[in-house]
Amino acid sequence: MNRRHFIASAAAAGLTCLAQQPPAVPDAIKKLKPMTDGIQPITADERHARMEKARKLMRERKIGALLLEGGASMFYYTGTRWTQSDRTFAWVLPAAGEPAWIVPQADQDRAHAAIQFGTDIRVWTEAEGPYRKLSQLLNERGAGQIGIEERVRFAVFDGLRKEMPSAEFNSGDPVTVGCRVIKSPAEIALMQRANDITIAAYQAALGTLHEGMNQRELSANISAAYAALGAQGNAMIIFGKYTAYPHGSIQPQTLHEGDMVLVDDGCTVEGYQSDITRTTVFGKPTARQREIWNLERKAQDAALAAAKPGATCESVDAAARKVITDYGFGPGYQVPGLPHRTGHGIGLEGHEWTYLVKGNKTRLEPGMCFSNEPTIAIYGEFGVRLEDCMYITADGARMFTKQSPAIDQPFG
Numbered sequence: 001m002n003r004r005h006f007i008a009s010a011a012a013a014g015l016t017c018l019a020q021q022p023p024a025v026p027d028a029i030k031k032l033k034p035m036t037d038g039i040q041p042i043t044a045d046e047r048h049a050r051m052e053k054a055r056k057l058m059r060e061r062k063i064g065a066l067l068l069e070g071g072a073s074m075f076y077y078t079g080t081r082w083t084q085s086d087r088t089f090a091w092v093l094p095a096a097g098e099p100a101w102i103v104p105q106a107d108q109d110r111a112h113a114a115i116q117f118g119t120d121i122r123v124w125t126e127a128e129g130p131y132r133k134l135s136q137l138l139n140e141r142g143a144g145q146i147g148i149e150e151r152v153r154f155a156v157f158d159g160l161r162k163e164m165p166s167a168e169f170n171s172g173d174p175v176t177v178g179c180r181v182i183k184s185p186a187e188i189a190l191m192q193r194a195n196d197i198t199i200a201a202y203q204a205a206l207g208t209l210h211e212g213m214n215q216r217e218l219s220a221n222i223s224a225a226y227a228a229l230g231a232q233g234n235a236m237i238i239f240g241k242y243t244a245y246p247h248g249s250i251q252p253q254t255l256h257e258g259d260m261v262l263v264d265d266g267c268t269v270e271g272y273q274s275d276i277t278r279t280t281v282f283g284k285p286t287a288r289q290r291e292i293w294n295l296e297r298k299a300q301d302a303a304l305a306a307a308k309p310g311a312t313c314e315s316v317d318a319a320a321r322k323v324i325t326d327y328g329f330g331p332g333y334q335v336p337g338l339p340h341r342t343g344h345g346i347g348l349e350g351h352e353w354t355y356l357v358k359g360n361k362t363r364l365e366p367g368m369c370f371s372n373e374p375t376i377a378i379y380g381e382f383g384v385r386l387e388d389c390m391y392i393t394a395d396g397a398r399m400f401t402k403q404s405p406a407i408d409q410p411f412g
Helices: 003-012 044-060 072-078 105-114 131-140 154-163 173-180 185-206 215-229 240-244 287-306 313-327
Strands: 065-069 090-094 100-104 121-124 145-148 168-171 232-239 260-269 276-281 343-345 352-356 369-372 376-378 382-384 388-393 396-399
Touching: 044 065, 044 072, 044 090, 044 173, 065 072, 065 154, 065 173, 072 090, 072 173, 090 131, 100 105, 100 131, 105 121, 121 131, 131 154, 173 352, 185 215, 185 232, 185 260, 185 276, 185 388, 215 232, 215 260, 232 240, 240 260, 240 382, 260 382, 276 287, 287 313, 287 369, 287 376, 287 382, 287 396, 313 352, 369 396
Parallel strands: 065 145, 100 121, 145 168
Antiparallel strands: 065 090, 090 100, 232 260, 260 276, 343 352, 343 369, 369 388, 376 382, 388 396
């Protein structure tokens, strides 16, 4: 799922306070050792190969140039990290010719330090703005049809089309998604490390559960575990009846005997994400809790079995959903039941194309990566989500992590 929802709700509930001292780090977390040794970043050769694949896709779709702003796709091709601001910083990949950068004068020194590929760097001043320089570049490269990637802001698109009223614009997503949706062995390895670190952080932090614990304390323990393991990450924490809400609640929550405990999110390794959810119970589970947990595990197993090369994304969702509706929940996306898609793509972003959801007829291919998380939500009672990420191979789907075997054994 997505940490941003929890951060916003936590702030609204007053769960964070700058004046408070952070709780002491438990000894079990202090003893953790970094797990980031030996990580192999994406090589320059691989990034060049990505650009060439993008150009091939552009030629097939008659796109003359691809326009990107700062974000995951820019990082994917160039290794350059840049946060979007009111000053346009853009990269243009032409179908033929040298790629080029459009950078603001105020940031040119920082831009030169950040840019790893390409020497054609065009600086725009506050007086002239970025769009004339950008239009000149696109005309020089004979762009013709210009592909706009999905994260390019409307203001940038609007400014450019006013400068180029006769130009043809189209979505650049078939290019960026067409490249990014298939992960290389190097990407799979980085995602594997991120998943391994997340499991280690969760395992250490869930050992600190105690009566009266609040969400902030458990979240802080997970963040401390990530830091000790050498990664950046955090977690959404939900207790009790609020576990029925996929993104939690703004209500402050305190842990009590018999409460369900849901921990969700992940960390980043060289930009690549993990996304794992574990649902367990604090104390002895009831028969009802165990029954619904087991149903959730069967649904997750069904999605894993259905995720084979050639299968459609919607068929994976349908396989998980059938287990839940056969039990009597639903139907469809109704609650009690599974109120959201079974999974999302994952890679440089926690949620990215493509999605395991009804209506998506995209066929699975080796190298695609997804979350597998068919939540069961029962409002007013509790919810269960088991989320492990999987990657598609020629022989079927494989999990990055071992699935939970039982409600009281979140890690086996």
